[in-house]
Amino acid sequence: MNLLRRTLLRGLTTGSALAVLAVTGLLSPLRAWSAENRLAAFENKNLADAMAQMGAEHSVESADVIIKAPASAEDGAVVPIDAESHVPNTTRLLFFIDKNPFPLAAAFDFLPDALPEMGIRLRFAETSTIRVVAIANGRAYHAITEIKITAGGCGS
Amino acid sequence: MTEPIKIRAQMKGGIADIRILIRHPNETGLRKDLDSGKLVPAHYIQSITVDVAGRRAVEGHTNIALSANPVLAFKVRNAKVGDAVTVSWVDNFGEQRSDTTPLV
Numbered sequence: 006m007n008l009l010r011r012t013l014l015r016g017l018t019t020g021s022a023l024a025v026l027a028v029t030g031l032l033s034p035l036r037a038w039s040a041e042n043r044l045a046a047f048e049n050k051n052l053a054d055a056m057a058q059m060g061a062e063h064s065v066e067s068a069d070v071i072i073k074a075p076a077s078a079e080d081g082a083v084v085p086i087d088a089e090s091h092v093p094n095t096t097r098l099l100f101f102i103d104k105n106p107f108p109l110a111a112a113f114d115f116l117p118d119a120l121p122e123m124g125i126r127l128r129f130a131e132t133s134t135i136r137v138v139a140i141a142n143g144r145a146y147h148a149i150t151e152i153k154i155t156a157g158g159c160g161s
Numbered sequence: 162m163t164e165p166i167k168i169r170a171q172m173k174g175g176i177a178d179i180r181i182l183i184r185h186p187n188e189t190g191l192r193k194d195l196d197s198g199k200l201v202p203a204h205y206i207q208s209i210t211v212d213v214a215g216r217r218a219v220e221g222h223t224n225i226a227l228s229a230n231p232v233l234a235f236k237v238r239n240a241k242v243g244d245a246v247t248v249s250w251v252d253n254f255g256e257q258r259s260d261t262t263p264l265v
Contacts, residue, residue: 083228110226119218124234
């Protein structure tokens, strides 16, 4: 009787611990990315915080993430950016423009049929570095490059 | 009022090459109207999806950093000529648009 009670208690404790792990995203291969998390990240004015909200706070620079973009653009309102990841099992690309009012610019998920590469046109408020983060197997890898803007994008 | 999404979807070397032009102002909310001097409200795309042959290939989220009338490009495997390519978007006003074109 006592043994059964102990087993049940232990089971409950393990269950709760697992629930906590699942909620904090430690158990899932990808960091939890609820609509609330995502919206908060897109509205975050702090680069480091926005990166953390998207699971990219421990991102390491990698030659397997490639950004193709002009070194300078006359019009910050339309800057063509091509990005691709050669990191195996890349499922997500994140675009952070460091000096924009809201650094997180775009986040794209690639399902198994899609190659982890894309082209997009983004708006730069001013000359800034852009970092593209590839999420693969729950880890983050990035490339970074600076784009000089000779005219403003936001507010002009 | 939304305008049709322009989609060009071609098989190239066994891979579907999908190029998209979305017509949308993507207002940042930081721009002043030249006549009234008031800020033009932020009006921008928040979600974009691409489906090929009924299967989700890409799902993305954006904010005011997406350019006006943005061009996007994606590549998708396991597709064939004739497959339906559907692109959809939703903006912060709740407006949405979805258009489909066959892969050629």
